[in-house]
Amino acid sequence: MVSGRAPAVLRPEHPVPRPLAELLAVFPISVVRGDPADVNVSGVTLSTDDVRAGDLYVGVPGRHRHGAEFAAAAIGSGAAAVLTDAAGADLAGEVDVPLLLVEDPRAALGEVSAWVHRSDEQPPLLIGVTGTNGKTSTAYLLDAVLRQLGLVCGLSTTAERRLGELTVSSSLTTPEASETHALLARARELGVQAMTIEVSAQALTRHRVDGIVFDVAGFTNLSHDHLDDYADMEEYFQAKAALFSPTRARRGVVCTDTSWGERLAAESEIPVTTIGSLDGAADWRVEILEETQASTTFAVTGPNGIELRTGIPVIGRHMAMNAGLAIAMIVEAGVEVERLAHSLHERSIDAYLPGRLERVSGDEGPSVFVDFAHSPDAFVSTLAALRRVTPGRIIMMFGADGDRDTTKRADMGRVAAEGSDLLIITDFDSRTEDPAAIRRALLDGARTAVDGAEIIEVASPEEAIRLAVRRAAFGDSILWAGPGHQDYREVGGVKHPHSARDEARAALRDAGWPAR
Numbered sequence: 193m194v195s196g197r198a199p200a201v202l203r204p205e206h207p208v209p210r211p212l213a214e215l216l217a218v219f220p221i222s223v224v225r226g227d228p229a230d231v232n233v234s235g236v237t238l239s240t241d242d243v244r245a246g247d248l249y250v251g252v253p254g255r256h257r258h259g260a261e262f263a264a265a266a267i268g269s270g271a272a273a274v275l276t277d278a279a280g281a282d283l284a285g286e287v288d289v290p291l292l293l294v295e296d297p298r299a300a301l302g303e304v305s306a307w308v309h310r311s312d313e314q315p316p317l318l319i320g321v322t323g324t325n326g327k328t329s330t331a332y333l334l335d336a337v338l339r340q341l342g343l344v345c346g347l348s349t350t351a352e353r354r355l356g357e358l359t360v361s362s363s364l365t366t367p368e369a370s371e372t373h374a375l376l377a378r379a380r381e382l383g384v385q386a387m388t389i390e391v392s393a394q395a396l397t398r399h400r401v402d403g404i405v406f407d408v409a410g411f412t413n414l415s416h417d418h419l420d421d422y423a424d425m426e427e428y429f430q431a432k433a434a435l436f437s438p439t440r441a442r443r444g445v446v447c448t449d450t451s452w453g454e455r456l457a458a459e460s461e462i463p464v465t466t467i468g469s470l471d472g473a474a475d476w477r478v479e480i481l482e483e484t485q486a487s488t489t490f491a492v493t494g495p496n497g498i499e500l501r502t503g504i505p506v507i508g509r510h511m512a513m514n515a516g517l518a519i520a521m522i523v524e525a526g527v528e529v530e531r532l533a534h535s536l537h538e539r540s541i542d543a544y545l546p547g548r549l550e551r552v553s554g555d556e557g558p559s560v561f562v563d564f565a566h567s568p569d570a571f572v573s574t575l576a577a578l579r580r581v582t583p584g585r586i587i588m589m590f591g592a593d594g595d596r597d598t599t600k601r602a603d604m605g606r607v608a609a610e611g612s613d614l615l616i617i618t619d620f621d622s623r624t625e626d627p628a629a630i631r632r633a634l635l636d637g638a639r640t641a642v643d644g645a646e647i648i649e650v651a652s653p654e655e656a657i658r659l660a661v662r663r664a665a666f667g668d669s670i671l672w673a674g675p676g677h678q679d680y681r682e683v684g685g686v687k688h689p690h691s692a693r694d695e696a697r698a699a700l701r702d703a704g705w706p707a708r
């Protein structure tokens with residue numbers, strides 16, 4: 193079983209403590225109990241899993257519990273003070289450190305963390321990416337181009353937080369604000385020059401990137417997802433659009449291939465340039481030159497006659513668009529085009545995208561790709577990309593997340609059946625849901641496909657991938673959508689070690705094929 197503890201958080205190694213009295217002078221925070229004089233704080237956290245001596249423990253109301261209920265535990269681990277709301281002050285009980293009050297502790301967390309960590313001092317170039325699909329991929333492509341330019345880079349994605357050579361795995365796509373500002377403080381210690389941060393809609397809604405002004409923000413696209421968190425697509429769009437306001441970003445690059453992108457470009461409160469593949473109206477254009485099973489080559493043209501030809505070691509026009517967006521964002525960030533052209537001249541973008549259309553098969557046998565797609569639109573783009581480079585049949589296997597937007601399941605089933613020749617519905621992270629019920633919803637959707645694939649239900653992913661490999665012939669491609677880079681599966685609310693990439697490699701080897 194995988195430990196339930198939160199993954200490690202990258203914090204500064206040499207934090208400089210700041211007097212609590214100064215914090216009280218800067219923010220509308222009052223004292224409920226205790227004397228703040230002579231108390232210093234050197235870090236901030238809202239989780240008892242991550243308290244260090246000298247921390248300000250912030251008790252926020254959550255979906256399940258109020259963080260202030262855990263004040264005593266936080267103090268036991270070394271917290272120097274507790275900040276919470278009125279309800280939390282009652283819940284915290286008798287504490288022997290200063291107990292502080294603020295109206296909305298979650299809303300205060302970003303600015304307070306920025307103050308404690310002084311993260312506005314010598315910040316790196318800050319780049320933020322949002323959108324329904326392609327955030328992680330674009331973040332890795334940005335990071336790869338910036339590293340090819342010779343910069344010391346930091347990266348925060350769904351898969352990992354990385355500063356130079358230092359890496360920890362992620363749980364949330366965008367960390368809580370206390371963690372993000374600690375990351376920026378550690379980045380400063382390590383001399384990081386450019387930091388790319390994936391920004392989810394939930395992060396914008398839940399104040400996780402407060403206290404940060406991105407130099408450039410990028411938008412990939414918007415399509416059906418997260419309607420368990422947002423009432424409708426309009427509310428979901430507004431959550432993402434919040435990144436394109438002066439308090440959050442200085443300028444933006446928006447992909448206008450979706451109508452939501454066109455609308456964002458029109459309504460943005462900050463200056464934006466646009467990028468697209470569909471027509472000539474966008475400021476930047478991406479034109480596909482060649483697609484193979486291993487790479488995509490493309491040209492990016494931009495304002496003032498900018499033209500760059502390069503490639504990525506991954507399939508898909510959508511991935512080339514992500515790379516074009518990354519390039520346009522880097523130019524918008526102020527990197528000279530000549531320098532960029534020189535670093536990419538006759539050279540691909542040297543990126544590794546963990547679990548994003550990752551080919552795990554060797555040079556013989558069927559091609560097997562493991563991908564993180566978990567929305568109808570991601571399925572459409574990914575299947576279209578595979579179709580263009582697959583001479584034979586496409587075998588797709590997937591399952592849906594439990595405890596997440598159930599309204600997308602029928603569409604996921606339908607587009608999967610329409611885009612593949614053999615579809616295997618299997619289990620994924622069912623979390624606390626009944627996996628059989630999730631499969632049923634996917635099967636119902638799949639059976640509505642107009643020109644549908646052959647559809648098979650195999651509950652066990654281990655058996656499903658072995659069946660897919662057995663049924664595949666030379667020239668066929670297998671797509672395992674969903675798990676991507678994940679190294680666990682969550683079933684019945686418990687995380688078990690599980691790697692789809694390793695499982696797919698094992699299935700290939702069992703069948704006598706090489707794997708990479």
Ligand SMILES: CC(=O)N[C@H]1[C@@H](OP(=O)(O)OP(=O)(O)OC[C@H]2O[C@@H](n3ccc(=O)[nH]c3=O)[C@H](O)[C@@H]2O)O[C@H](CO)[C@@H](O)[C@@H]1O[C@H](C)C(=O)N[C@@H](C)C(=O)N[C@H](CCC(=O)O)C(=O)O
Nearest residue numbers: 238239240254255256257258259262364365366368392394
């Ligand atoms: C809905 C949501 O965002 N929930 C987040 C929230 O959980 P919660 O409100 O349930 O917290 P809670 O369990 O009630 O606890 C309240 C507080 O007490 C603290 N606590 C609780 C128990 C304890 O023993 N000690 C302790 O300190 C918690 O740290 C928290 O601060 O606060 C937790 C601590 O930071 C997060 O881990 C949790 O994210 C959950 C896991 C989640 O699934 N979030 C999803 C919706 C999300 O944010 N996804 C986006 C987008 C992904 C994408 O693009 O597809 C993301 O950015 O990851």
Ligand SMILES: Nc1ncnc2c1ncn2[C@@H]1O[C@H](COP(=O)(O)OP(=O)(O)OP(=O)(O)O)[C@@H](O)[C@H]1O
Nearest residue numbers: 324325326327328329350510563564565570573574
């Ligand atoms: N520009 C794009 N348009 C449509 N689909 C895309 C695009 N880029 C990536 N995808 C597909 O979306 C899936 C998820 O990609 P990626 O992890 O990069 O997105 P994400 O926005 O980070 O997702 P999440 O927020 O769930 O972590 C992959 O299947 C990928 O093939």
